[in-house]
Amino acid sequence: MxxxxxxxxxxxxxxxxxxxxxxxxxxxxxxxxxxxxxxxxxxxxxxxxxxxxxxxxxxxxxxxxxxxxxxxxxxxxxxxxxxxxxxxxxxxxxxxxxxxxxxxxxxxxxxxxxxxxxxxxxxxxxxxxxxxxxxxxxxxxxxxxxxxxxxxxxxxxxxxxxxxxxxxxxxxxxxxxxxQTMPSRRVPTIQESRLKQMLEWIDENLRNVMTVKEIADTANICTRECQRIFSRYLHYSPMAYIQRRRLFKAAEQLSTTDAPITDIAFDCGFSSPSYFTKQFKDLVGATPKEYRTAIQENRL
The missing domain is CATH 2.60.120.280 (Regulatory protein AraC)
Structure with a gap:
């Protein structure tokens, strides 16, 4: 299948x-x-x-x-x-x-x-x-x-x-x-290991307010190094990544659950449903309700 x-x-x-x-x-x-x-x-x-x-x-x-x-x-x-x-x-x-x-x-x-x-x-x-x-x-x-x-x-x-x-x-x-004619597999860097630590902590705290210092502390690094790692591997600042991660999580919930949009907004860490709707529409050009309807009708 x-x-x-x-x-x-x-x-x-x-x-x-x-x-x-x-x-x-x-x-x-x-x-x-x-x-x-x-x-x-x-x-x-x-x-x-x-x-x-x-x-x-x-x-x-x-x-x-x-x-x-x-x-x-x-x-x-x-x-x-x-x-x-x-x-x-x-x-x-x-x-x-x-x-x-x-x-x-x-x-x-x-x-x-x-x-x-x-x-x-x-x-x-x-x-x-x-x-x-x-x-x-x-x-x-x-x-x-x-x-x-x-x-x-x-x-x-x-x-x-x-x-x-x-x-x-x-x-x-x-x-x-x-x-066989190419270099052997690259060994993951310490930065990559630290990035996975920080991403894990972010996912566990998406509902909460986070700061760059808190993110950096989870990997025992300074805020500047945290920002460098995010820029190098994800091409976003830590806060921009968090915003996108929240929106991606919300989109998944809109696609796979019947939960009210207000509940999804708060569950994904947005301060208000109106702010969530604005950020969502800015990124995809559709409101959360319009996005869910399109998914259900197989238009996306």
Whole structure:
């Protein structure tokens, strides 16, 4: 089954929360338009699963840690486990994508097996954080195998899991081979660890008034260093990030619950429903009520 949604649920560590039923065959096939997401952006998140992504239409900016990559229609990428990443549409036209998010055990099998030891584990430990696939002839196999796996997930014929596993295995093998001429996987910096600490604290305190000093104190750094880290990795000041995080959380609640808009406003840390409505409309061009109606009618 192909999944289409307009939000990413995360815990306080910004780790993505997967849907129920993810464990029997640990792979999710996704399709959609980046514009379906609030503010035309899939916000920064990470997951233990691997991800492969292709863009069918449009142009997207992918943020990986403190690096930015542009992906155009007809291009794709691999994202390794545990990597903080986001997707932002950079053109007004549709930005249609397909992706797989999957547990490496689909390919590696039992820990210690030849598949795990020789192929999967080296990719997880020393492979790239991000690897782009383009229109070059040598990348043709990546897109062919992706299409085979995606079509199998769409049809779900008996035994389709075998076909998907074979295609995903070939994608990972090709990724490993392409990466052999490139530097080994980058070691996360102390700043990235501190950022995750601060993001966790922010998510746990969204309902409360926060200061930059309080945020910095959670990572035992000064306010200036806190501001530098947010600017480097998220391209927002701490307070601007908090505002966007509150709006993203509110958009998710508008999409997935019937809670009154006033309750959502206070739950997400806004001082008044009117202020929430103004900030929401300034960002997306629609009031919270109009946004919820559009989501319910599948117009966004």
């Amino acid at each position: 192909i999944r289409n949604r307009n939000y990413v649920s995360t815990d306080s560590h910004r780790k993505e929360l997967q849907d129920q039923g993810f464990r029997l065959f640990d792979l999710l096939a996704n399709e959609g338009d980046i514009h379906q997401y609030f503010a035309d952006c899939i916000p920064s998140h990470w997951h233990l699963e691997l991800e492969v992504f292709i863009l069918l239409q449009g142009s997207v900016l992918i943020q990986i840690g403190d690096n930015s990559y542009y992906v155009e229609a007809g291009e794709g990428c691999f994202i390794n486990t545990g990597v903080l990443h986001s997707f932002t549409a950079i053109v007004p036209s549709p930005c249609i994508y397909h992706s797989f998010v999957f547990d490496s055990g689909i390919v590696g099998g039992t820990p210690g097996s030849v598949f795990d030891t020789m192929y999967v584990r080296p990719l997880l430990n020393a492979g790239p954080d991000f690897l782009k696939f383009g229109r070059e002839a040598e990348d043709k196999s990546f897109f062919q195998q992706f299409e085979i796996a995606f079509n199998a997930c769409a049809e779900e014929k008996p035994g389709y899991e075998f076909e998907v596993r074979e295609a995903i295995s070939k994608i990972l093998l090709y990724t490993k081979e392409k990466h």
